[in-house]
Each structure stands twice: as structure tokens, then as C-alpha cells.
Amino acid sequence: MVNGFDPATASNLTPESRKLVERRIALLGPAYRLFYKDPVEVARASGVLLYDSEGNEYLDAYNNVVSVGHCHPKVVDAITKQAQTICTHTRYIQKGILDYAEQLLATFDGPARHAMFTCTGSEANDLAVRMAKHHTGNQGIIITDEAYHGNSELSAGFSPSLGPYSPLGTFVRRVPAPDSYRIAPENMGQWMAEKVSEQIVDLQRRGAGVACFIADSMFSSDGIFSHPTNLLQPVVDVIHKAGGIYIADEVQSGFGRSGEKLWGYQRHGITPDIITMGKPMGNGYPVAAAVMLPEIVEKFGRDNRYFNTFGGNTVAMAAAQAVLNVIKDEQLVENSLKVGKMLREGFEALAKKYQGIGDVRGSGLYIGVEMVKDRSTKEPDAAAAAAVVNGLRARRVLISATGAAANTLKIRPPLVFSAAHADRLLTEADAVFATL
Amino acid sequence: MVNGFDPATASNLTPESRKLVERRIALLGPAYRLFYKDPVEVARASGVLLYDSEGNEYLDAYNNVVSVGHCHPKVVDAITKQAQTICTHTRYIQKGILDYAEQLLATFDGPARHAMFTCTGSEANDLAVRMAKHHTGNQGIIITDEAYHGNSELSAGFSPSLGPYSPLGTFVRRVPAPDSYRIAPENMGQWMAEKVSEQIVDLQRRGAGVACFIADSMFSSDGIFSHPTNLLQPVVDVIHKAGGIYIADEVQSGFGRSGEKLWGYQRHGITPDIITMGKPMGNGYPVAAAVMLPEIVEKFGRDNRYFNTFGGNTVAMAAAQAVLNVIKDEQLVENSLKVGKMLREGFEALAKKYQGIGDVRGSGLYIGVEMVKDRSTKEPDAAAAAAVVNGLRARRVLISATGAAANTLKIRPPLVFSAAHADRLLTEADAVFATL
Incomplete structure (x- = not known):
């Protein structure tokens, strides 16, 4: 795993950390992973700051779940008040879910949709793809090379970023990510549509057909490819022509992360058949959703x-409503755009000083900084990325890395990240780059 | 769906209810279902009482999620305090998850286990079966005829109770539930093991082998079959002999529901390979888990x-810890046993008055009352069950129905149900039975 802690190195930790790591392995088993060479212990948090049990402060430039800031009082209050009033399910009539669904659905442009609620993005993607299969009668699923879409059997089966030993589904096919650092942007939409078409032909030849193409419009686990923004419409077109549907996985790119729009797919001007969302939806409260055109759920809803x-x-619903209110009231989409631009400009300035920075990209507060061994060959430098991630962690600034070659710094702070926080991150990054 | 509202009858509702139902269909689409002929609108709740927005009180004899009582102040406080402090994930070291895992694991008898946390019982069952396949190298899944285990593609694929149009997985095989009302109990364990063996042979002949048998020890959606308690060990034996594992789905029967033990499987004296849990674990906060023997997750944890x-x-974890504390402090397992016994005795007394009651069964606060047209033929009477469920709803007492023939009353109140609540439920039931 990119930026995973290796338990074989536990002897390098402080006795206290080592004890906690050993206790964790004994209790939680071998499938759990920690971040960083020196894992971070967390005790409390506020805004964009985390604290360990000794009171050390960490700048959080990584956590996208708490997108309105750690422990936002309005979200905590909404959860508390509702938990004191009633916590129950959707087989009784409640007004809160209707009010929230109405407001949520109003954020999508184009035709009317239905909203279906789950607890996790994995569940939302699992449901979306089940529905795609049921609606189309086809089996094939097309994704990008290093996509991540979830942890259920179905969604893990179309999440190649889980690694080479995690089984992919029989009718799952991969296309290369739109690597804007290595592929000329002029015809990238056409190029991507052709790659998708090749997989459609293969799926059809095997009698499976294509049920869906599913992608995160920021291509997060492929390495964060935010541009160009005209490449998804040609993909929608070939998928529709083959009888499949387009699923926009907005678990990472939604709720203002891109800075330009509330939803990442809107940057591409497309109309997805299903949109899934999760992570920041309840600022940490487990809530997620799939939002679909009515015809997509018609047969599914009749049969299931x-x-x-x-x-x-x-x-x-109370948590999600509070988050949606805060995003609007505190103008967090606008802040994401503004501070994201500052951060990218800051990294571009650092790229003038440090040859190891090959590319700076992203949109809003989702930023990728690709580390390379050589700018002419663009050879990925995973070791440099790991050194930056762990160097920043030593300076108590939290980021991570991503991409097939694990060489792209992943910078993805809560949307309340300010200009001062951006300065602090850039100053610390400068200091770490200087040590490479 | 058993006890589902039919939207075609919306014209029978009050204008207010009808408007809410129509708004719900427009916003949430056709896959959502409401309970009762006349759906219940809920606005607040406390203990075992629910209230609609007009202040009408309902006695809750159905909801097993809020098992320590609606809005239990200790659970609400734990959620609030932790949400104010930090809400973050498991890739940082935290002490709360370790403390809770330690206490949770101490409740299982037998060998040491690992705990893995999910948000829903569906996710826990999906993970458990993925792990069973990965560990055994086999594909086959054996369940009971009307089992329900979840809503992901994988878990819905072994949940036949979702109905005849919800697709089952290719290598999913069904065995009859241990219907203690119709099958002599003496050799039921042997009978069940033989049924499972027949399916193992079929799975092996198709080259799939058997990965697991998974069941809820109360057979909730099959119709609540709580006895005899010596029937699962023979099943464990044949599954193990064929190279499969035994998964105890404790989402419904766990956390004291059966009254006799904290975990339902413990009533059968077996040692499952994986135990899954969910619903009441956080009293409504989305938290669930799979708990497994270390060898089951060894290869899975290496490859994934x-x-x-x-x-x-x-x-x-804070919510789950509070729930576990309350179950112990308020002696809710003991209360489940005591009040459950009162309820069963009460329904047995009613069975002397009303010929439509064919059988009363259950353990702790999970009670099934089977309605029949004729005691000699034991012919199921779904219409009578629906009439009782809706008759009680009209008297503001909430229960539901279950089973393949939808003729078994499902009585499953929060574990804080008192003797007085039991009296009220029985009095109202008596009045409704009298109208049949």
C-alpha cells in the first residue's frame, strides 16, 4: 500500500508506539494498515488541526472526510440533537430524509433524479453497479487502471488499486488513466473513448456486454488527473451506444472538493446516469448515497x-443536512477554489527550485505533485514521494501519496484550509524538498 | 415484502400521509418500502415509546436496533463527546478501538479472535464470505431457504428472502430451515446436516466446493426457529469436513437478544469460524463487525x-462501547430472558383462547407467533398475521411478520422492554385476536 506502515519495522518505534502497534495487530489482525513509517496516534482534533495524546499539533492536509473541518460544532450539534430525539430507519415516514433528499437532488443539473441512501461509498458503488447490471442486462464493468471504488466483494472486484492479489471480477476491464503529464491533451477524450471501446468489444465478444463505466472524475487513485475537462463526454457516448450506463463516483471528488463545482463530473459537462457519493457527506458520520435517473432504478425497484x-x-440525514448547510454558509466551494489555487501556485514555485517535482496538477483542494527521477524521461520516483510524505509527517504535516507508481503526493485537506494553512504547508514542504 | 405498504392503496390514507408518501416516492424512488397498510410517521422516541408529529404514542415491540432503548442518554452522550473530540479513521493509532475490541473479543468463548469493523451487517457478511472464499479457495455458499444476510451484491445473492426476482449467486445453495413446528425435534441436527451434505455434494460436483455455511441461529427471516439448540454442531461438522467454514450471523441474534447468552450461537454450543454482528451494536449509530479465528484472515490479510x-x-467505537456498557450495567440480557418468558407465556395463554395461533416460539425478546388456518393441517394464514400486525398498529403497538409464508408474528422489542410493556402488548394483542 502507498504510504503504508511496515510492521516489520516496529522495532524502530518508541516503546509506547510499538506497544500500541503490537496490541493493534493482536486485536485487529493482519488486514489493517497504518499510515507512515512512524504511525501517527491521534487523540483530538479541531478545524484542520489534529493532536496526539501528548498534545503535539499536526496540520491536516490529507483528510477529505472531515471536509467542513474536524468536529465542526454545527455538525456535532445536529448529530446530538437528532440522536436525542429519534434515531430510526426509513420504513417509517420521516420528514428529515425528504427535506434533505430534495435539497441534495437540487444540486444536480439536468433531469430529475431519485436519491437512495447507504452508509458508505462502497455500499453506494455496490448498489450503483448492481443496478447497472439489472437495468442493462449486461455484466461488464469498465474502470481505469488504478481505480478504487470500494471494499465489498463487488466493488473490490473493480478496485485494482487494492493490489495484484486482490481478485478482480470476471467481467471487469481496465483502461489507462488520462495521464495528462504523459499524454498530449488535444485528443485525450477521443483517445480515452477508443480505449473504452476496445474493452467494450472484448466484453461483447465474451457475451457479457457492458453494464457500466465507472470513474471518479479526478482519477484520485490513478494519480489525480484533473485536466483536461473535456474527456468524459466521448466516454459517455461510447458507453451509451453499447447499452451501458455511466456512473460518476463522486465519493472523492464531490461536495466541493474540486473548487470549481459542487460535483466533479460537472467540470466535464456530462450527465451521468448514476452519481455516487460518500466520505465528506456527513463529515465523518457514516452516510453515503447513490442518485440516479428514474429509468435506471425502474426495473430494479420492481424486482428488488x-x-x-x-x-x-x-x-x-441530520448530519448530512448540517454539512450541506455549512458548505453553503461558509462558502467552502469558493474557499476550495481559492486556497487550492494558492497551493498549486506554491508548488509550481517549488518546482522551479526542485528538479524532483515533475508535475503539479489538481483542482480546488485536491492536488497532485508528481515526483520524478528525471524530468526528461519522467521516470517515477516513489522513494522521493515517500521521503516527502514521511518528512512532512516528521514536521507534523499530514499528506499522503497516490498513483500506480506511488510517486504522486496527495494533498487533500479539509475544505476549511486557509491561506495561512497553505503557507505553513508550503514552508514545511520547501524544507523537506531541500533535504532530498 | 412481508408487512409492506402498497403504494396503490395510497388513496386510503389521510391527505397529510398521502402527501408524504407521494413526496417519498418522487424523491427516493421505487426500491424503498414502508411498513403497514397505514404507514407510521415518527417524530421522536424514548425508551420503548415512539411518537408521531401529533404526539400520539406507539409501543415499540419491533425495533431491535435501538436495543438499549431509543435515545439512551449514555449512548447519546458518548457519541456527542467523541464527535466533539475527534472523528477519524483506523489508519491512525487510536486507543478507543483497541479498548473496545479487547472487551468485545472477551465475550466470545473459545480461542482468541481478531475483530474487523465495518459500518453495516451487510458489509460484515460480505467481508466474512469474501474471506471464506479466499481462505478455503472454494466458491459455494449454503444458507437456509428464506435467509436474509444483506444488501450488497454478494450478500443479497445469498438472501433469498429478498424475493423471487432478486438474483441469487451462481454457487449459492439453500437448505430448509429447521421448522420446529413441523419437523420432529429428536433428530433435527442430523436432518439438517444431511440437507447441508446434499448441497455440498452438488457444489463439489460443479467444481465450486463449499466456502461456507452462514446462518442466523434464530433463523429470523425463515420464521424464527429458536429450538432445539443442538442442531448446529452436526452442520459445523459436515461443513468442516468438506473444507468450508461456519459463519454465525449474529446481526439479529447477538448482543443479548436471545436472553440466554450474549450471542445466539452460544445457545448451540458451537465454535463458529467467523461471527458477524451489526444492528444493535451502536444502538443506531452505523457500526458492525466480523470477528474471526486468526487462521481465517491470515491469507486474506496477506493478499488484501x-x-x-x-x-x-x-x-x-465510542457508541459501541457505551452500548456494551449499558447491556452489562442494566443487565439487559437477563431482562431479555425474563420479559421474553413472560411474553411467550402470555401468547401461549392467548393460544388457548384463539385457534388461529398455531405455535409460539422464541428465546429472550425474539418471539414468533405462527398464525394458521387450521391447527391440524398447520396451513399458514398470512392474512391473519397481516390483520394482527395492522390491527396492533391501529392500536399503536408496533410489531411485524416474517417467514416464508409471511404468517409468523415477529415480536422483537428493545431489550429494555418491561413487564408492564409486555402486559400492554398482550392486552392489545388479545383485543386484536378477538376481532379476527
């Missing part, structure tokens, strides 16, 4: 019911 | 990582 005990429960 | 963004987050 969908009930998720905690999905769309009264408290989840 | 498992990360669930909200699973085991700090607030989920």
Missing part, C-alpha cells in the same frame, strides 16, 4: 427492494 | 488490505 438499516436514518 | 473509511472510526 432496497433496505439499508442505518442508511438514511434520521441522524445520518 | 481492508479499509473501511467509517468502519471502526472513533465515534463508532
Whole structure:
């Protein structure tokens, strides 16, 4: 795993950390992973700051779940008040879920949609792809090379970034990510549509057909490819022509992350058939959703019911409503755009000083900084990326890395990140780059 | 769906209810279902009482999620305090998850286990079966005829109770539930093991082998079959002999529901390979888990990582810890046993008055009352069950129905149900039975 802690190096840790790591392995087993060479212990948090149990402060430039800031009082209050009032499921009539669904659905341009609530982005993607198969009668799923879409059997089966030993589904096919650092942007939409078409032909030849193409419009786990923004419409077109549907996975790119729009897919001007969302939706409260055109759920809803005990429960809806209010009231999409631009300009300035920085990209507060061994060959430098991530962690600034070659710094702070926080991150990054 | 509202009858509702139902269909689409002929609108709740927005009180004899009582102040406080402090994921070191895992694991008898946290029971069952396949190298899944285990593609694929149009997985095989009302109990364990063996042979002949048998020890959606308690060990034996593992789905039967033990499987004296849990774990906060023997997750943990963004987050663990504390402090397992016995005795007394009651069964506060047209033929009477469920709803007492023939009353109140609540439920039931 990119930026994973290796338990074999536990002897390098302080006795206290080592004890906690050993206890964790004994209790939680071998499938759990920690971040960083020297894992971070967390005790409390506020805004964009985390603290360990000794009171050391960390600048959080990584956590996208708490996108309105750690422990935002309005979200905590909404959860508390609703948990004191009633916490129950969707088989009774409640007004909160209707009010929230109405407001949420109003944020999508184009035709009317339905909203279905789950607890996690994995569940939302699992449901979306089940629905795609049921609606189209086809089996094939097309994704990008290093996509991540979830942890259920179905969604892990179309999440190649889980690594080479995590099995992919029989009718899952991969296309290269739109690597804007290495591919000329002029015809990238056409190029991508052709790659998708090749996989459609293969799926059709095997009798599976294509149920869906699913992608995150920022291509987060492929390495964060935010531009150009005209490349998804040609993909939508070839998928529709083959009888499949387009699923926009907005778990990472939604709720203002891109700075330009509330939803990442809107930057591409497309109309997805299903849109899934999760992570920041409840600022940490487990809530997620799939939002679809009515015709997509028509047969599914006739043949199946969908009930998720905690999905769309009264408290989840209260948390989600508070988050949506805060995003609007505090103008966080606008802040994401403004501070994101400052950060990218800052990294571009650092790129003038440090040859190891090959590319700076992103949109809003989702920024990728690709580390290379040589700017002419663009050879990925995973070791440099790991050194920056761990160097920043030593200076108590939290980021991570991503991409097939694990060489792209992943900078993705809460949307309340300010100009001063951006300065602090850039200053610390400068100091770390200087040591490479 | 058993006890589902039919939208075609919306014209029978009050204008206010009708408007809410129509708004719900427009916003949430056709896959959502409401309970009762006349759906219940809920606005607040406390203990075992629910209230609609007009202040009408309902006795809750159905909701097992809020098992320590609606809005229990200790659970609400734990959620609030932790949400104010930090809400983050398991890739940082936290002490809360370790403390809770330690206490949770101490409740299972037998060998040491690992705990892995998810948000929903569906996710826990999906993970458990993925792990069963990865560990055994086999594909086959054996369940009971009307089992329900979840809503992901994988878990819906072994949940036949979702109805005849919800697709089952290719290598999913069904065995009859241990219907103690119709099958002599003497050799039921042997009978069940033989049924499972027949399916193992079929799976092996198709080259799939058997990965697991998964069941809820109360057979909730099959119709609540709580006895005899010596029937699962023979099943464990044949599954193990064929190279499969045994998964105890404790989402419904765990956390004291059965009254006799904290975990339902413990009533059968077996040692499952994986135990899954969910619903009441956080009293409504989305938290669930799979708990497994170390050897089951060894290869899985080497080949895969498992990360669930909200699973085991700090607030989920605080909620779960509070629930576990309350179950112990308020002696809710003991209360479940005591009040459950009163309820069963009460329904047995009603069975002397009303010929439509064919069988009363259950353990603790999970009670099934089977309605039949004729005691000699035992012919199921779904219409009578629906009439009782809706008759009680009209008297503001909430229960539901279950089973393949939808003729078994499902009585499953929060574990804080008192003797007085039991009296009220029985009095109202008597009045409704009298009208049949």
C-alpha cells in the first residue's frame, strides 16, 4: 500500500508506539494498515488541526472526510440533537430524509433524479453497479487502471488499486488513466473513448456486454488527473451506444472538493446516469448515497427492494443536512477554489527550485505533485514521494501519496484550509524538498 | 415484502400521509418500502415509546436496533463527546478501538479472535464470505431457504428472502430451515446436516466446493426457529469436513437478544469460524463487525488490505462501547430472558383462547407467533398475521411478520422492554385476536 506502515519495522518505534502497534495487530489482525513509517496516534482534533495524546499539533492536509473541518460544532450539534430525539430507519415516514433528499437532488443539473441512501461509498458503488447490471442486462464493468471504488466483494472486484492479489471480477476491464503529464491533451477524450471501446468489444465478444463505466472524475487513485475537462463526454457516448450506463463516483471528488463545482463530473459537462457519493457527506458520520435517473432504478425497484438499516436514518440525514448547510454558509466551494489555487501556485514555485517535482496538477483542494527521477524521461520516483510524505509527517504535516507508481503526493485537506494553512504547508514542504 | 405498504392503496390514507408518501416516492424512488397498510410517521422516541408529529404514542415491540432503548442518554452522550473530540479513521493509532475490541473479543468463548469493523451487517457478511472464499479457495455458499444476510451484491445473492426476482449467486445453495413446528425435534441436527451434505455434494460436483455455511441461529427471516439448540454442531461438522467454514450471523441474534447468552450461537454450543454482528451494536449509530479465528484472515490479510473509511472510526467505537456498557450495567440480557418468558407465556395463554395461533416460539425478546388456518393441517394464514400486525398498529403497538409464508408474528422489542410493556402488548394483542 502507498504510504503504508511496515510492521516489520516496529522495532524502530518508541516503546509506547510499538506497544500500541503490537496490541493493534493482536486485536485487529493482519488486514489493517497504518499510515507512515512512524504511525501517527491521534487523540483530538479541531478545524484542520489534529493532536496526539501528548498534545503535539499536526496540520491536516490529507483528510477529505472531515471536509467542513474536524468536529465542526454545527455538525456535532445536529448529530446530538437528532440522536436525542429519534434515531430510526426509513420504513417509517420521516420528514428529515425528504427535506434533505430534495435539497441534495437540487444540486444536480439536468433531469430529475431519485436519491437512495447507504452508509458508505462502497455500499453506494455496490448498489450503483448492481443496478447497472439489472437495468442493462449486461455484466461488464469498465474502470481505469488504478481505480478504487470500494471494499465489498463487488466493488473490490473493480478496485485494482487494492493490489495484484486482490481478485478482480470476471467481467471487469481496465483502461489507462488520462495521464495528462504523459499524454498530449488535444485528443485525450477521443483517445480515452477508443480505449473504452476496445474493452467494450472484448466484453461483447465474451457475451457479457457492458453494464457500466465507472470513474471518479479526478482519477484520485490513478494519480489525480484533473485536466483536461473535456474527456468524459466521448466516454459517455461510447458507453451509451453499447447499452451501458455511466456512473460518476463522486465519493472523492464531490461536495466541493474540486473548487470549481459542487460535483466533479460537472467540470466535464456530462450527465451521468448514476452519481455516487460518500466520505465528506456527513463529515465523518457514516452516510453515503447513490442518485440516479428514474429509468435506471425502474426495473430494479420492481424486482428488488432496497433496505439499508442505518442508511438514511434520521441522524445520518441530520448530519448530512448540517454539512450541506455549512458548505453553503461558509462558502467552502469558493474557499476550495481559492486556497487550492494558492497551493498549486506554491508548488509550481517549488518546482522551479526542485528538479524532483515533475508535475503539479489538481483542482480546488485536491492536488497532485508528481515526483520524478528525471524530468526528461519522467521516470517515477516513489522513494522521493515517500521521503516527502514521511518528512512532512516528521514536521507534523499530514499528506499522503497516490498513483500506480506511488510517486504522486496527495494533498487533500479539509475544505476549511486557509491561506495561512497553505503557507505553513508550503514552508514545511520547501524544507523537506531541500533535504532530498 | 412481508408487512409492506402498497403504494396503490395510497388513496386510503389521510391527505397529510398521502402527501408524504407521494413526496417519498418522487424523491427516493421505487426500491424503498414502508411498513403497514397505514404507514407510521415518527417524530421522536424514548425508551420503548415512539411518537408521531401529533404526539400520539406507539409501543415499540419491533425495533431491535435501538436495543438499549431509543435515545439512551449514555449512548447519546458518548457519541456527542467523541464527535466533539475527534472523528477519524483506523489508519491512525487510536486507543478507543483497541479498548473496545479487547472487551468485545472477551465475550466470545473459545480461542482468541481478531475483530474487523465495518459500518453495516451487510458489509460484515460480505467481508466474512469474501474471506471464506479466499481462505478455503472454494466458491459455494449454503444458507437456509428464506435467509436474509444483506444488501450488497454478494450478500443479497445469498438472501433469498429478498424475493423471487432478486438474483441469487451462481454457487449459492439453500437448505430448509429447521421448522420446529413441523419437523420432529429428536433428530433435527442430523436432518439438517444431511440437507447441508446434499448441497455440498452438488457444489463439489460443479467444481465450486463449499466456502461456507452462514446462518442466523434464530433463523429470523425463515420464521424464527429458536429450538432445539443442538442442531448446529452436526452442520459445523459436515461443513468442516468438506473444507468450508461456519459463519454465525449474529446481526439479529447477538448482543443479548436471545436472553440466554450474549450471542445466539452460544445457545448451540458451537465454535463458529467467523461471527458477524451489526444492528444493535451502536444502538443506531452505523457500526458492525466480523470477528474471526486468526487462521481465517491470515491469507486474506496477506493478499488484501481492508479499509473501511467509517468502519471502526472513533465515534463508532465510542457508541459501541457505551452500548456494551449499558447491556452489562442494566443487565439487559437477563431482562431479555425474563420479559421474553413472560411474553411467550402470555401468547401461549392467548393460544388457548384463539385457534388461529398455531405455535409460539422464541428465546429472550425474539418471539414468533405462527398464525394458521387450521391447527391440524398447520396451513399458514398470512392474512391473519397481516390483520394482527395492522390491527396492533391501529392500536399503536408496533410489531411485524416474517417467514416464508409471511404468517409468523415477529415480536422483537428493545431489550429494555418491561413487564408492564409486555402486559400492554398482550392486552392489545388479545383485543386484536378477538376481532379476527
